[in-house]
Amino acid sequence: MDTTWDCIVVGAGAAGLSAALVLGRARRRTLVIDAGKQSNRHTAGIGGLLASDRRPPLDFYETGRVELANYPPWSCDPARR
Ligand SMILES: Cc1cc2nc3c(=O)[nH]c(=O)nc-3n(C[C@H](O)[C@H](O)[C@H](O)COP(=O)(O)OP(=O)(O)OC[C@H]3O[C@@H](n4cnc5c(N)ncnc54)[C@H](O)[C@@H]3O)c2cc1C
Numbered sequence: 001m002d003t004t005w006d007c008i009v010v011g012a013g014a015a016g017l018s019a020a021l022v023l024g025r026a027r028r029r030t031l032v033i034d035a036g037k038q039s040n041r042h043t044a045g046i047g048g049l050l051a052s053d054r055r056p057p058l059d060f061y062e063t064g065r066v067e068l069a070n071y072p073p074w075s076c077d078p079a080r081r
Contacts, residue, residue, distance in 0.1 A: 005031040012076055013038040017064040024071025032076045 009016045012034035023030045045054035
């Protein structure tokens with residue numbers, strides 16, 4: 001795999017995954033490095049986010065990673081996820 005990246009995003013929470021999604025849509029090869037400690041990971045459900053109200057946060061993040069797969073190569077540092 002070519003490991004030349006256009007962008008590196010630190011953190012795969014809502015902000016980092018959203019940034020990586022926008023970068024992917026702009027055809028940028030993006031590396032996401034994450035320690036897997038999203039701030040809301042212990043709560044039972046997200047509150048007040050349209051289309052995701054009461055959704056378990058870990059399910060939300062997994063769907064985000066699936067959506068990123070629609071775009072140019074990206075990688076989430078597996079050792080730290
Ligand atoms: C208990 C709780 C419940 C919440 N409930 C709601 C709610 O119901 N509705 C709502 O709108 N908001 C809620 N929030 C707020 C919401 O979760 C946060 O605003 C949002 O998750 C912040 O996203 P973020 O991507 O900025 O940061 P985070 O979710 O904190 O993600 C940051 C990520 O970056 C990683 N990281 C940081 N530094 C490094 C590094 N140096 N190297 C590698 N990785 C790194 C962390 O491990 C983490 O995975 C809640 C927050 C908490 C704490």
